[in-house]
Every structure is written in C-alpha cells, then in structure tokens.
Amino acid sequence: MAEENFGAHHARKQAISRKAQRRHSRFYERCAHWSFNRSAEVEPIHWHREHWVLAGTALLITLLSGFIMPAWASAMRPVATPAAHALLPLALPKIDRVSTSMPTVDDWQAVRVQPGQTLSDIFNGRGLSMTDLQKVMDAAGDGKAALHTIRPGEEFDFLLGNDGSLKGFRFEQDQSTRAVVRLDGDHPTLTLEQRDMDLREQVAHGTIRSSLYAAGDQAGMNAAMVGKLADLFKYDIDFVQDLRVGDSFTVIYDDIYRDGVRYGEGNIIAAEFINQGKRYTAYRFKKADGDYGWFSEDGRPIEKSFLRIPVDFTRISSKFSTARMHPILGRMRAHKGVDYAAPSGTPIHAAGDGVIRYHGWERGYGNFVVIQHNNTISTAYGHMSRFVKGQHVGEHVRQGEVIGYVGMTGLATGPHLHYEFRVNGVQRNPQTVTLPQPQPLPASQLARFKAQVVKPELARLRELDARIKLARASAPGNNDN
Template sequence: MAEEKQGTRQNRKQAICRKAQRRHSNFYERCAHWSFNRSGEIEPIRWHRERLVLAGTALLITALSGFIMPAWASAMRPAPTPEVHALLPLALPKALPSSITSPTVDDWQVVRVQPGQTLSDIFNARGLGMADLQRVMDAAGSAKSALHSIRPGQEFDFLLGSDGSLKGFRFDQDQASRAIVRLDGAQPTLAIQQRDMDLREQVAHGVIRSSLYAAGDQAGMDAAMVGKLADLFKYDIDFVQDIRVGDSFTVIYDDIYRDGVRYGQGNIIAAEFINQDKRYTAYRFKKADGSYGWYSEDGRPIQKSFLRIPVDFTRISSKFTAARLHPILGRMRAHKGVDYAAPSGTPIHAAGDGVIKYHGWERGYGNFVVIQHDKTISTAYGHMSRFVKGQHVGERVRQGEVIGYVGMTGLATGPHLHYEFRVNGQQRNPQTVTLPKPEPLPATQMARFKAEVVKPQLARLTELDSRIRLARASTPANHDN
C-alpha cells in the first residue's frame, strides 16, 4: 500500500515537470547546456515552486522591515515636552562711582647710586633740576636728614608724569622705614611707611686653606660678615701674620630680611676661632644699660684696651730691634717701634682711648702724633702724610678713631706707619708687650651672661663641632695613585 502511494507521488511529480517543460519550452532550449556535468547525458533541471515562493516571501519581509520598523518606532515615540525656563530676580552689584574705580599702579623708577654720584647728579640724570630737589627737601621735613649723605648702592625711587615732571620721590629714612614724598596733589605730602624687618639665623663653619675670605666664601658668608668676624678677633689674632692653614672658625649670625628679601648682614651672635690650636670665643650680650657688647667665655670684653695693630697694612717692613742699619743715615741704631708698610693715604687709627699729647712735626718722624692713654701708657704714630682736620693737642679720641693717614714724611724711604708703644716713656715692642686685660662684667651681669648666653650658645657650638668632626671621620680619605 505504501509502495503504491509512493509510486503515485512520483508519477505526479513527473507529470508536473513535463507540464512545466512544455510551458517553458523556450527557456529549456536556451539553458539546457548550462551544467557542470560534462558527461554526454544532461539531466534536466528540476524546479520546486514551493521553495522558491517561500524564499521570495522571506526576502520581501526582511526588506520591508528595514523601512517600516524605524518609521513605526518614531511614530510610537511620545511627543517631547517643551522645556520650561524660570526667571529669578537677582540683585546686581551697584556700579562703582567713577571716582573710586580700580586704582592704577604707580610706575616708580628705581635708581641705584653709583660711586661718586651726588643727589643733584641723580636728579639731573632724570631730567630734573635743583628746583625739583629743593621741593623734595622741603616736603621731606625731618626725614631729609637721610638725604644729606648718600652711599653707593643706595636706592631712590622716582615717579614721573607723562611730561617728565616729578610726581613722587621715595627713599629710606632708616633701615626699617621708607619716606614717600608726593608732589602730584594740591600740596606736597609726606608719608612714612614701616618695612617688615626679619632676622634669620645662619650658621657657618670654615677651614682656612688659602685665606680667611676664601674660607668664609666657601662657608656661605659674604665679605662683609667675614670682615665682622675678623674685627671681632683682631685684638687677639693678627690676620696677616698669625693665620695658618688648618685654622678654623664656627659662626652663628643673623641675616636681615626686609619685606621678605635679604637686605644685608646682621650681627654675630656667637663665634669660635681656632688659631694655631688656640681657641678664642666671642658671645654677644646685652648689658645693663641696654647696649650690646661681645665677651669671651670668662666674661671679659673682646674689645681690648688697645689695638695690637692700628692700621691695615700689607707687610711689616721693619721690626722692633736694638740694632738696625738705618736705611737713610747708613749707621746702626735702635729701631724702637714697628714699621707697617701700607699704601699712602691708608687711615691710621688710635690704638686706644686717650688724649692727644703731641700733634705736629717731629724731626725724623715727620708728621707725628702721641696719645696719652693713662698715667703710664702712651702710643706714638710717625711719617703721616697728613692729619685729620680739626684735631689738636688736648683733644680726647676714642679707640679706632682715625687720627691721620699713612705717608713717608721725615726720614722714610717709602709709605709706612712707624708705631711705638711706650710704658713710662720707654718704648716696648708692640708685637710682644703684654696688654692690660679689660675688666670683666660685674658679678650680677656675669651670672646672667653665663646662664642666658654662654651655656646655650656654647652647647650649640660644641654640637656643631661634633657634627663636623663626625662628617670628616665618615668621609673616605683621598689617596694619591
């Protein structure tokens, strides 16, 4: 029964194919040779109409969905709600009156004083005259005393109008305040502005390899501070002859800052100097009268009663001796002083406080000054090129005060100072004579000095020295190959 049904289906399919071939005979005649079978007998192509219809329908649905679906999605999207903006009233700032609009910045021109310049030279260089300078002096009032003597490096500020006229002038009244003169109003005005001053502590340590100034520079100190260190110990150390390689120093000092910018060096607070294995110390201390001084650890003033050397010299040209061949007289005679060679015009300072006993020309000595310090001690200065004007016999002078200038008057072959130290009228060797020690601080001040100054500062110096020695010990030694 199943075989009969299968035969019936086969016959039906064949009938349908014959019918399609008869209907489309022209197509079959043109395409009958399209076949990959190259054998002699070509099997006719069979068509399955149902399958073709289904495939075409699927393609049509796919194509239509690509166009219909986006349009449908857009149609289904809800209409956008219009955005609503709310307006809130805000209070606007009131317009500033034209009289108080933002101020313009004054264009001050800063001028630095050059060596040899005067204040009138500086005004002339800005196209200003003596009348402008006089207006500034009149308006400056008591502050004008700072303008009477100016120094190189000092700064002055000028405010000039578009036509070159002077509108303002600024200058330092002192270290902590600035005077501002304004000339652009109905009347000249003067304002004093206080500066923000600040002290910042510094610490330096140096070892001398070639010179004191080179060691100070390597330690971060400027030349002015190195000079203060030398001035502090000049009573005990001859910085020309006594300095040796390996000498060292440690200094605690202040730098001055003004308005946040370094202004200059301050004071030495504490210092230690090792010279030829001998230790010298100095501590700054405020005394009972409010003044400051520097004292050694035993409370004695660093400033001795006498300067060991009263002139900045280049070399000792002749020492104290009982017998010397005189360079001019040509015969042996005692040289009862020390000759310090220095350029002509070098200032000569009083070795100590005293009264001028002799002031004038002395045979062999040339221009000659003798100062009496107490009942037994006097000092003498010879061969000066000139004296200080106004000084005379009987006038009191202070230690370090200039009394004359190096020259070669009298019996001299070159510019130098002949210096004598006399005790009861007898010359002594200034280089070796025992100078009287200054009196120590009174007992009440000594206790405060030890507790408030020496103890804390000595501890700091000792700690610094320990750190330095430790650093040196941990540094590998350099070995020559």
C-alpha cells in the first residue's frame, strides 16, 4: 500500500516537472547545462561566461563588505571625551587707556590756485570770511610776503572744524620752508617746518629731428628744462631760423626733490650744443662776488651784451632791406629793421642794459621806444600795442626787462615788432651785425674756472658722447661700418 502511494506521488512530481518544462522550455534549453546532476548522462561542468559573471559578482560583494563594515563600525563608535584642563586665574596689568589711544590725525584739505584767483577768492570758496583771512595774515609773520603774491598752481592747506570754522592754514613760505598757522588754541600760533631738499643730477642727449622741444622730450627733459637750455644759447643761436635737422645737444642738469618727491627744475651745470656744425658750450660757475653765472669754455659770459632777438616770435615777416615794396604806401622804400610777427600782447624785452631815450608816438612806428646802450649803440622798437606803466625817458632798464607789448600801431598790416639795431645812428641788420663780445673772467677766476669746472665737466661730456656713439654703432640695423 505504501509502495503504491510512493509511486503515485512520484508520478505526480514527474508530471508537474514535465508540465513546467513544457511551459518554460526556452529557459531550460538555455540553462540545461547549469544542472548539478552527477549522473553519467549529464556532461561535466565547464566554466562558461555565466560562471565568470557569478564569480566576479561574488568577489565584488566581498570586497565592498571589507570596506563598508569597518567604516560603519568607526562611525558607530562613541566620541571620546576630551581630557579636562584646570583653569588658573592670573593677575593682568591694568591698561592705561590714555597711553594706548591713537593720536588724532588732522584732516588738511588742499586747494590749488587757479589762474585769476586771489587769496580772498580761495577763502570765500571754502566758506570762510575776510576776518579769517586777516587772522592768518596777522599770524603769518615774515611769511606774509608769500601770501601777497600767489601764483597759479600753488597749494594752500585748510584745517576746518566740524562747524566749518578755520582751525589751521598751511602755505609755502619759501622753497624749503612750510609755514603752519594754527587757530584752534587760545592764541594763533605760527610754526615753520623745514622741508628735506636735495638735488639729483640728470643727464640728457638729444638730436634735432623736428624741433628743439620734441628732441628734449624724447631725451627725457620736461618743457621747462628745455626752455632753460634755449635761454642759455639764445644769444648765439636763433632757434627758429638757425636750427637744422641733425643738430644735437648734451646737457647735465639738476632736478630738485622735496621730501623725496620731485619738486621742480634745478640749474643746468654744463651743456654743449652743436648747431650747423658749430659747437657752443656753457658751464655754471660761482664768481668771486658769490653770484653764479654761465660761461663758455674760454671764460666769457654766455649772457652777451645784447639779445639777438628781443621777442618770442612766430616768424620773420619782413627782413632788413635797402629797397622793399611798402605794404601800405605801395612804393619802394628801405626797410631798415627786421619785423618779427607775434600775437598781440607778446612781451618785448630790452636787448641790453641802457637808458630810455625816446618813449611815445612816432609817425609810421606807432608806439615807439629807443634805448641808448652806450656812446655808439642804440636799439629801437616799433608798433607796440602799449607800453609798460611807469617807464619814461631817462629811466635805466636792464637787459631782458619788459618795455612794451606787440601790437600793430602806426603803419602796420598785422601784429609784429619792428626792431632796429643802430650804430652811431645808422641802422644795421640785427641778424648779421657783429655784436660786441663780453669781457672774460679775470685771470685769477679764469684759472679756477678752467681747473674746477671746465676740465671735469668737459671730461664727462666727452664720456657721454663716446657712450652715445658706441650705443648707436652697436644698435641693430646700423650700416655705418
């Protein structure tokens, strides 16, 4: 009976198996070789792709478990309690609040003078009254003179209170001294602060390509220093008519520094100018009387007895001529002077030291001045727009002093200066007349000048020239060799 039940149960299992095989025939076809049946009818197990996939997966799971479990165990570990430290009270020194407080910094406000401004204009612009200005003037002492003649570009410093009242005023008493007026105490006070001044030597070399100022700018000189160079050689060189491309200059000069900042131009120490192949030199030298001057290598003053041209002009509008068609009269007439065209109002300077012999209106010349320089030489200036106030016949004038201003009074078609150079009353061509040479330094000073100034400075100029020529010779693209 038991055997029958076992057989029936076995037959049902086989029937269910056959039914499952028929329903999932495709799966069994693909995975039949996965069987672990050890009967002789089934082939031995071989490592196929599916085996490698299962093995790799198992290995990966094992490795991940090795990393994750320790990390999880560390995260679950309780945080260690830090060791306790005992705090002991220490006695600290008391802080002196007065000694550690920061000093108060005054808030000075700088104001730069604009063209046409007066000191009262500047004070009014800061909301201050004439009473404030008077307080400053009264307290300024010897510096009061500097406040009477202010110039565009100057700076004044104001210290104002919270209510706008004047607490302090600073200004430059001279180049090296600053005056500080304080009005925030019981009485006004004046303090003089000495500025740290020093001279720094500069060297420049330029070659004329278009103009003197362009060459100076390329050499690193500012316009003011180029102007000083032109003033040195203006007695010998007409920088409008005589300058040529290829002319050159070498100059040693000082720059002024105040409190470590460049303040302005100093003086030219030594200079050399080559104009149309002719060499001119200038050296600064302290004379026996204590004054400084500039002298050529032979010891003659650079400042000649006469200016070659007494006005800053734009062009020569008419040259010296014995026969010229007069632009107004329309007939041939001698023109016994040189006309220098310049804007109306351009200052006219005395060509040399002398005495005013004529001062007034002259037919054809308009406003006219004649200066007698010595027994034989005089100079004349015509067509002025106006004279300098206060000058009159018999007054002594110095070389370079302004005697009038360019205009077109009299017989003139445009603003210009008509300039004449007369010898024994006869007009000579101002451009070609031989001007008298100034006397050289006395023998004792001349020897010192040559030994202490010319010899060392000339050696430096020669060294500079040699370095410049070497640099040019070694420059790329040089075809002089």
